[in-house]
Amino acid sequence: MAIRVVSTESLEIRxxxxxxxxxxxxxxxxxxLGFGLVDQTKVVTASxxxxxxxxxxxxxxxxxxxxxxxxxxxxxxxxxxxxxxGIDDADLALTDGFTTGNGMGLGLGGAKxxxxxxxxxxxxxxxxxxxxxxxx
Amino acid sequence: MPKGQTRLPExxxxxxQEIVDQxxxxxxxxxxxxxxxxxxxxxxxxxxxxxxxxxxxERNSSGDISGPDWAxxxxxxxxxxxxxxxxxxxxxxxxxxxxxxxxxxxxxxxxEFGSDPQALGDEVWLVTQLLDExxxxxxxxxxxxxxxxxxxxxxxxxxxxxxxxxxxENILALPLIGTLDSARTQVVMQNLLEAIVQTRSxxxxxxxxxxxxxxxxxxxxxxxxxxxxxxxxxxxxxSGIRPQIAQTIIHLGVDLSDVTTKATLADAFDLxxxxxxxxxxxxxxxxxxxxxx
Amino acid sequence: xxxxxxxxxxxxxxxxxxxxxxxxLAMTLQDDLTAQIVKHRAHGVLIDISALEIVDSFIGRMLAxxxxxxxxxxxxTVVVGMQPAVAITLVExxxxxxxxxxxxxxxxxxxxxxxxxxxTGQDGDPGRIH
Numbered sequence: 001m002a003i004r005v006v007s008t009e010s011l012e013i014r015x016x017x018x019x020x021x022x023x024x025x026x027x028x029x030x031x032x033l034g035f036g037l038v039d040q041t042k043v044v045t046a047s048x049x050x051x052x053x054x055x056x057x058x059x060x061x062x063x064x065x066x067x068x069x070x071x072x073x074x075x076x077x078x079x080x081x082x083x084x085x086g087i088d089d090a091d092l093a094l095t096d097g098f099t100t101g102n103g104m105g106l107g108l109g110g111a112k113x114x115x116x117x118x119x120x121x122x123x124x125x126x127x128x129x130x131x132x133x134x135x136x
Numbered sequence: 137m138p139k140g141q142t143r144l145p146e147x148x149x150x151x152x153q154e155i156v157d158q159x160x161x162x163x164x165x166x167x168x169x170x171x172x173x174x175x176x177x178x179x180x181x182x183x184x185x186x187x188x189x190x191x192x193x194e195r196n197s198s199g200d201i202s203g204p205d206w207a208x209x210x211x212x213x214x215x216x217x218x219x220x221x222x223x224x225x226x227x228x229x230x231x232x233x234x235x236x237x238x239x240x241x242x243x244x245x246x247x248e249f250g251s252d253p254q255a256l257g258d259e260v261w262l263v264t265q266l267l268d269e270x271x272x273x274x275x276x277x278x279x280x281x282x283x284x285x286x287x288x289x290x291x292x293x294x295x296x297x298x299x300x301x302x303x304x305e306n307i308l309a310l311p312l313i314g315t316l317d318s319a320r321t322q323v324v325m326q327n328l329l330e331a332i333v334q335t336r337s338x339x340x341x342x343x344x345x346x347x348x349x350x351x352x353x354x355x356x357x358x359x360x361x362x363x364x365x366x367x368x369x370x371x372x373x374x375s376g377i378r379p380q381i382a383q384t385i386i387h388l389g390v391d392l393s394d395v396t397t398k399a400t401l402a403d404a405f406d407l408x409x410x411x412x413x414x415x416x417x418x419x420x421x422x423x424x425x426x427x428x429x
Numbered sequence: 430x431x432x433x434x435x436x437x438x439x440x441x442x443x444x445x446x447x448x449x450x451x452x453x454l455a456m457t458l459q460d461d462l463t464a465q466i467v468k469h470r471a472h473g474v475l476i477d478i479s480a481l482e483i484v485d486s487f488i489g490r491m492l493a494x495x496x497x498x499x500x501x502x503x504x505x506t507v508v509v510g511m512q513p514a515v516a517i518t519l520v521e522x523x524x525x526x527x528x529x530x531x532x533x534x535x536x537x538x539x540x541x542x543x544x545x546x547x548x549t550g551q552d553g554d555p556g557r558i559h
Contacts, residue, residue: 016451023449023483038326041483041514045522048485072280110486110522322517329513336533360520367516369509369532369541 046114058082075135087122158240167229221281234271300331313346321357339408345376375404441473473542479510509538
């Protein structure tokens with residue numbers, strides 16, 4: 001069954017205040033969809049992780065918030081894109097504790113665990129695109 | 137008849153009353169007997185729908201009901217389905233709202249186009265297409281509503297089946313009965329954590345005597361629950377570890393070294409009391425004839 | 430510039446985090462807190478996160494840093510007031526929260542701190558550390 005996009009909203013991620021804006025936008029959308037509190041918290045937290053990755057490792061980028069439908073199910077799909085250096089080894093990057101920076105290295109693995117669907121595409125020198133979906 | 141040139145809107149204007157009357161008769165022939173209130177509501181809805189249908193046809197009679205011109209009609213039917221799903225109407229009684237409109241419309245069309253078989257054929261085809269699409273939409277919306285009701289009932293059942301018990305002022309118990317899947321674990325965690333907040337308990341005993349299968353997933357769910365309670369400042373004990381379960385857990389290689397486990401709820405309660413600084417003292421009985429326990 | 434206020438409560442310091450933290454604010458907080466620990470010779474720090482609806486790995490790292498820095502300055506740290514939805518999410522996220530004590534609220538936090546302060550310097554179970 002194909003996923004249908006009902007609405008899209010895009011945000012720029014250029015400075016750390018934008019991470020807060022992404023959280024607020026995701027919160028608003030998930031409340032609007034009637035997500036329970038725990039589901040809201042999970043999707044907002046996952047978005048926060050990925051937005052921070054986009055900023056810290058991708059040199060900034062965009063976040064696209066999509067309200068999606070799959071048959072009778074409604075959900076939120078959030079796509080993070082950057083034109084940064086890209087990820088060399090996607091599998092390794094998803095391992096907890098992996099990091100090339102100073103962090104705890106949880107961004108990707110954590111976001112994946114908090115989401116129902118997770119897609120990562122990235123090539124060195126070609127930027128990174130991460131997409132997560134949480135269904136109601 | 138070229139597309140966009142149906143005479144249906146005109147026919148609705150001319151024969152609205154008789155169409156609606158016949159339609160209501162048809163509706164009442166389906167399914168159960170309606171109460172006076174339900175009949176009144178069906179009358180109102182039918183009139184409103186015919187008008188809505190007429191406006192939509194005036195705007196777009198291509199037979200395609202998915203565009204914005206037909207939004208009002210679609211919304212009306214989705215609402216109706218919702219009401220009827222909740223009201224305990226059958227699928228037949230719900231989709232029947234639409235399908236029973238066919239006969240009155242065909243009768244009206246025959247009256248208008250009796251001598252023009254080509255035009256009659258075209259109009260009948262349009263009506264058939266439209267009502268089939270609308271009927272399917274109604275049936276799907278009804279189905280979705282029923283599914284929502286079932287989901288909601290399942291949720292409530294889930295919540296009811298994971299009660300948190302206050303054993304002492306500082307000690308909670310969570311006797312789990314049945315399987316522990318990820319949906320249930322989330323409900324269990326929420327209930328437990330909220331109970332910890334409300335009772336300001338320091339200790340929570342999760343009793344798994346009633347959990348038949350403990351595999352890696354169940355063990356993970358338990359560990360997550362323990363971890364979440366800890367983040368809220370409560371100490372978690374797991375009780376009801378049967379000998380077979382103890383073996384399974386070791387064989388699975390699950391690391392429970394971080395968690396205090398006890399064979400029975402009573403043992404766990406005893407430990408929680410001691411950790412909490414409580415002491416249970418039996419007072420000497422006043423009556424010497426009281427049986428020793 | 431906004432700063433997160435640090436209150437002195439007896440021998441402890443209380444930090445209440447109520448806003449969405451961004452990087453500058455987190456850095457400033459760590460600076461201020463370490464300075465205050467030394468200034469007041471505080472032996473315990475309570476970080477009240479009851480107003481935080483989201484705790485991501487950035488905040489988690491910040492809390493862990495604060496706990497480590499405080500320990501170097503001979504102060505114990507307790508994080509209090511985590512919301513249930515946040516706790517559930519943090520566990521799913523997989524944030525280890527190592528070396529961070531937690532308590533339900535400020536009152537229980539103080540009890541935990543007093544016990545922790547007594548225990549450090551002794552061998553044995555260092556209390557509810559994760």
